[in-house]
Amino acid sequence: MTRPFILSAAIADPELAVPETAATYLNAADETGLDLLLFGEAGGRPFDAQVLVAWAAPRSQRVGLVATVPASNAHPFHVARALSAVDFLSAGRTGWSVIPEGAAEGTAEDMVGAARSLWDGWGSDTLILDKASGRYLDASKVKASNYEGPFFKVTGPVNAMRPLLGQPVLVLDDAAPIAIKDADIALVSEPTADAGATKSLLKVTLDTKVEDVAALFAEGKIEGVHMSLSDPLAELPKLAALFAELVAANPGGEGDLRARLGLPLASTASNQPDGAKIPEIA
Amino acid sequence: MMSNEIHLWAFLQGIGFYPTGWMHERARPEGVFSMDYYSYVAKLAEKGRFDAIVFGDQLQSRGAGGRTPERMAMPTLDPMTLLTAMAAVTDHVGLVATISTTFNTPEMLAERFGTMERITGGRAGWNIVTSVHPDTAGNFGLDEMPPKETRYSNAADVVDKACELWAAMDRAGPHLNQGRPVLVQAGQSPAGREFAARTAEAIFCPAPSIEAGIDFRNDMRSRISGVGRNPDGTRVMPGLSCVLGGTEEEAKANHKAIMDMASVELAIEYLSESLCCDLTSFDPNAKLPVEAILEKTLLPTADVGRMVTPAGEKGTSLRDFAMNFMLNPRGHNVFIGTPEQMADMMIEWRDAGACDGFTLQPSYMPGGLEDFVEGVIPILQQKGRYRTEYPGTTLRSTLGLPAYERAEA
Ligand SMILES: Cc1cc2nc3c(=O)[nH]c(=O)nc-3n(C[C@H](O)[C@H](O)[C@H](O)COP(=O)(O)O)c2cc1C
Numbered sequence: 001m002t003r004p005f006i007l008s009a010a011i012a013d014p015e016l017a018v019p020e021t022a023a024t025y026l027n028a029a030d031e032t033g034l035d036l037l038l039f040g041e042a043g044g045r046p047f048d049a050q051v052l053v054a055w056a057a058p059r060s061q062r063v064g065l066v067a068t069v070p071a072s073n074a075h076p077f078h079v080a081r082a083l084s085a086v087d088f089l090s091a092g093r094t095g096w097s098v099i100p101e102g103a104a105e106g107t108a109e110d111m112v113g114a115a116r117s118l119w120d121g122w123g124s125d126t127l128i129l130d131k132a133s134g135r136y137l138d139a140s141k142v143k144a145s146n147y148e149g150p151f152f153k154v155t156g157p158v159n160a161m162r163p164l165l166g167q168p169v170l171v172l173d174d175a176a177p178i179a180i181k182d183a184d185i186a187l188v189s190e191p192t193a194d195a196g197a198t199k200s201l202l203k204v205t206l207d208t209k210v211e212d213v214a215a216l217f218a219e220g221k222i223e224g225v226h227m228s229l230s231d232p233l234a235e236l237p238k239l240a241a242l243f244a245e246l247v248a249a250n251p252g253g254e255g256d257l258r259a260r261l262g263l264p265l266a267s268t269a270s271n272q273p274d275g276a277k278i279p280e281i282a
Numbered sequence: 283m284m285s286n287e288i289h290l291w292a293f294l295q296g297i298g299f300y301p302t303g304w305m306h307e308r309a310r311p312e313g314v315f316s317m318d319y320y321s322y323v324a325k326l327a328e329k330g331r332f333d334a335i336v337f338g339d340q341l342q343s344r345g346a347g348g349r350t351p352e353r354m355a356m357p358t359l360d361p362m363t364l365l366t367a368m369a370a371v372t373d374h375v376g377l378v379a380t381i382s383t384t385f386n387t388p389e390m391l392a393e394r395f396g397t398m399e400r401i402t403g404g405r406a407g408w409n410i411v412t413s414v415h416p417d418t419a420g421n422f423g424l425d426e427m428p429p430k431e432t433r434y435s436n437a438a439d440v441v442d443k444a445c446e447l448w449a450a451m452d453r454a455g456p457h458l459n460q461g462r463p464v465l466v467q468a469g470q471s472p473a474g475r476e477f478a479a480r481t482a483e484a485i486f487c488p489a490p491s492i493e494a495g496i497d498f499r500n501d502m503r504s505r506i507s508g509v510g511r512n513p514d515g516t517r518v519m520p521g522l523s524c525v526l527g528g529t530e531e532e533a534k535a536n537h538k539a540i541m542d543m544a545s546v547e548l549a550i551e552y553l554s555e556s557l558c559c560d561l562t563s564f565d566p567n568a569k570l571p572v573e574a575i576l577e578k579t580l581l582p583t584a585d586v587g588r589m590v591t592p593a594g595e596k597g598t599s600l601r602d603f604a605m606n607f608m609l610n611p612r613g614h615n616v617f618i619g620t621p622e623q624m625a626d627m628m629i630e631w632r633d634a635g636a637c638d639g640f641t642l643q644p645s646y647m648p649g650g651l652e653d654f655v656e657g658v659i660p661i662l663q664q665k666g667r668y669r670t671e672y673p674g675t676t677l678r679s680t681l682g683l684p685a686y687e688r689a690e691a
Contacts, residue, residue, distance in 0.1 A: 014455070014456060015456065017397050017400040017401050017456060018400060018401070018456050019370075019400075019401055019402075019403055022401065047393075047397045047400070048393045048394045048396070048397035048398075050363070050394070051362060051363075051366050051394055051397040051398050051401065052397060052401060054362070054363040054364075054366040054367045054370075055366045055367060055369065055370045055401045055402075056370075057317060057367050057370070058317050058320075058321060058367055058370045058371050059370050073387075073389050073390055073393060074390065075385070075386075075390070075422065077341065077385075077421045077422065078360070078385075078386070078390075081359070081360040081363075082360045082362070082363050084359065084360070085359040085360040085363035085364060086363055086367075088315045088316065088317075088359065089316075089317045089320065089363070089364075089367045090317070091316075091317070122357075129304075129311045129312055131304070131305040131306075131307075131309075131311070134305060134353050134543070134545050134547070134548060135352055135353060136304065136311070136351075136352060136353055136354060136355055136356065137350070137352055137356065138352065139349065139350040139351070139352045142350040144343065152423065153420075153423035154420075154421050154422070154423070155343060155420030155421055156343055156421065157343050157344075157350065158343070158357075158421075159340065159341070159342065159343060159344050159356065159357045159358050160357045160358065160359055160360065161315065161357050161359070276315075278312050278315045278316075279312065280312070281310070281311065281312045
């Protein structure tokens with residue numbers, strides 16, 4: 001399996017919602033080879049990140065677009081649809097980070113469970129799109145979710161497709177912990193054995209010692225780094241320069257975000273291993 | 283602004299107006315899952331100088347009686363996502379997202395639209411709907427839909443609260459170029475029209491004939507005056523679909539080709555969705571099963587009864603009823619003819635006061651939109667009835683609406 005050194009960063013600047021500024025930030029993220037860009041973070045979310053990742057989809061080429069979703073101001077039916085669409089528009093580069101942001105305990109976990117069950121309501125190979133026979137999809141591949149959690153009750157099936165990634169890359173942040181054990185990425189202040197995700201990224205600053213990070217990576221305790229940016233245009237090139245050797249020595253794979261970062265869907269997270277397939281039309 | 287200018291909106295949900303549209307050789311059903319398609323379509327609408335692109339939306343699980351249709355172009359992707367991505371590749375065209383007041387809180391709406399308004403530089407519009415379909419309730423933890431009166435009184439509260447939140451966002455910055463999104467609505471019932479009169483800056487409606495358009499627009503203008511607003515501050519934009527051809531005969535042949543793609547199976551699925559009851563297991567050649575429909579439908583039986591009882595009494599077969607139903611979808615005006623004839627028809631409607639412009643629903647996508655932009659727009663422009671350049675960058679300026687007045691903090 002691919003084991004790239006992953007570079008991640010978060011921007012919580014309100015100016016990320018202003019097109020001229022957002023364009024420069026996205027260019028910088030792509031140019032510096034950033035793998036994941038979090039739109040907002042725990043304690044800093046001055047915009048609706050789901051809207052901004054939609055804008056970013058055609059304005060970026062490579063970076064993973066991670067929307068910070070507050071459990072207190074969102075509904076899983078809407079979130080599942082919005083992120084499914086972003087994933088198609090970004091050709092499989094979508095992620096989400098669910099934070100409680102004041103919601104009652106358990107709401108964020110319930111949001112994750114409900115959205116996952118909605119995405120899983122569609123089989124990877126549901127679409128047929130055969131103009132000649134008039135068959136658009138295979139109805140036997142679509143299932144009602146009938147999800148019932150403590151906060152959300154969603155019948156489904158959702159009226160949107162399963163994303164290309166199957167499910168967007170789920171990111172946990174130890175600054176706003178939620179009780180999920182099978183996420184994809186955990187942002188951690190200290191390496192820990194039970195971060196709740198396939199891969200952990202160590203939170204760093206520009207003063208972090210590269211040797212320490214290299215040692216943790218070599219030991220398999222972390223898979224890369226994450227930095228919260230306060231001045232993105234100045235910091236992004238520095239972050240990339242600081243870890244350039246580690247990145248060059250440990251490149252990612254080819255394909256969508258999961259393939260590139262070596263993040264297969266966890267079998268506990270989804271009822272099927274693959275993302276949606278769109279049939280080719282002659 | 284030119285007087286008697288025609289406004290145009292492009293209503294682009296799915297792969298076209300006709301249920302058969304996705305099968306057309308110039309349709310791209312795979313495109314609705316890729317950014318390339320949305321970039322192409324957004325730039326085409328901007329080339330055609332449309333006021334705005336609109337995506338409708340439904341929150342129900344498609345699947346009357348638990349059966350997901352196989353022949354209809356589904357699913358629908360989230361409209362706000364599609365429109366915001368389209369904004370990223372255009373500079374002027376407005377972007378109107380259909381969002382329900384019944385299943386979103388004012389806080390959710392304010393944050394989503396406020397962000398959209400900022401990142402689009404002031405091109406956002408909100409088509410306010412209250413959601414009708416009974417299969418929506420279960421997706422939001424409800425057993426059944428709230429009654430219409432409740433939905434509309436709630437909608438008024440939600441819009442008021444969202445407007446307060448936008449004013450606060452605007453003050454806090456970054457600034458919202460339009461102050462808030464342009465408010466759009468499509469109510470037909472008395473409660474819906476009353477709500478539109480108080481709220482809407484643009485109104486969609488079905489108007490199958492010029493007379494129906496005149497009646498509706500007059501009714502709305504008097505209701506708007508009645509609540510103390512200026513009726514010139516609201517654009518009435520009836521739906522309009524079309525099938526074009528170089529000659530009238532060619533247009534008719536093109537229309538027939540779309541109709542001929544319709545199978546009985548598709549027609550019965552479409553009818554099942556519209557009546558909220560699964561009819562796919564009934565014999566298409568037998569009489570329309572009126573009793574079973576009235577027993578199984580999730581819609582108000584009085585409404586469904588009006589639709590099906592006359593055919594039932596005549597002994598119409600399920601096949602014939604379903605085919606006829608699909609060929610006349612949703613009571614909109616469908617124009618079949620040459621681009622020249624279409625431009626004349628549009629000018630006639632506008633001059634008769636039947637509308638301020640049209641909400642174009644291409645019969646299939648993107649071919650139907652290409653034909654209109656290449657064929658009809660240049661004629662309207664030559665006749666001096668349609669813009670050749672955008673007047674500004676916000677949707678409000680494109681619509682020729684007065685600037686939003688910021689309330690004192
Ligand atoms: C052109 C047009 C487009 C509409 N699009 C939508 C839509 O996308 N989603 C939706 O829930 N309702 C849509 N509606 C329905 C209206 O919101 C409204 O419910 C309907 O016109 C019936 O009016 P009433 O609510 O006053 O009964 C549309 C109506 C029209 C005329």
